[in-house]
Amino acid sequence: MKEFHVAIDGPAGSGKSTISSQIAQKLGWIHVDTGAMYRAVTLYALENQVNLNNEDSYQFLDNVKIDYQDDKILLNGKDVSREIRSEEVTNNVSLVSSFPYVREKMVFIQQKAAKGKNIIMDGRDIGTVVLPNAKLKIFLTANVEERAKRRYNEQLIKGVTVDFEELVNDIAIRDKKDSTRKESPLKKAVDACVIDTTYLTIEQVVDKIINLIEKKENEQDGY
Ligand code: CDP
Ligand code: CDP
Secondary structure, eight states: OOOEEEEEEOSTTSSHHHHHHHHHHHHTOEEEEHHHHHHHHHHHHHHTTOOTTOGGGGGGGGGOOEEEETTEEEETTEEOTTGGGSHHHHHHHHHHTTOHHHHHHHHHHHHHHHTTSEEEEEESSIIIIIOTTOSEEEEEEOOHHHHHHHHHHHHHHTTOOOOHHHHHHHHHHHHHHHHHOSSSOSOOOTTOEEEEOTTOOHHHHHHHHHHHHHHHHHHHHTO
16 A cells, blocks of 8 residues: 655744645645644643643543544544634643653554555654654744744734734743653654745745655655
């Protein structure tokens, strides 16, 4: 069976989910946004008032179903794609995803989803932990001001005005937490190709990655 795994990692706002989703649509592949899965766990924990600081609290994951389908995240069958973007979830997701028990459960689901498929998966530890043998690994970056500007514009479209400096600060804090944690920190895989998206449009990044996928496919076919 044909199986092509593309791993996309990078910090918040570097364009991972938008770009991965567009590539998957163009190629007719599956896309899994693993950040959305950690957000769904956080939403469940907040809604059920579990103690977020205690790793044992997350035993609930044995009985909770998390699925990612067609860019929608399902929690026990309910579409929670909008709820997982709340400020409360955003502020707590780095803590929740720092626990080995939570990561072990998510990585298991992610690896199962990728088996035998053409898939593009984005997150923080995809090239390093989830799909270490991915045929193509990309590390997306952009400077923190540009990433904050993108988030600012997203809020503006929704009619929400946020303080830009606060946004820069929040993103910098989350970057730090994600890249310094003990368990599977955000880190470029040694064999990942770095793309700085600061001055690139979404379309330019999508085209660059599709070219890299085609190049790998041709190498594989012996051209
Ligand atoms: O979209 P945004 O960049 O804001 O973040 P996200 O991709 O939705 O991920 C939310 C959070 O989940 C990250 O800040 C990480 O703490 C965590 N995460 C992770 O630990 N491992 C992953 N593979 C994906 C996300
Ligand atoms: O998943 P991640 O947090 O890495 O980023 P995202 O949610 O895909 O992208 C954040 C925002 O930046 C979205 O509104 C994208 O449309 C925008 N973006 C952009 O303006 N230019 C790029 N080259 C990449 C993303």
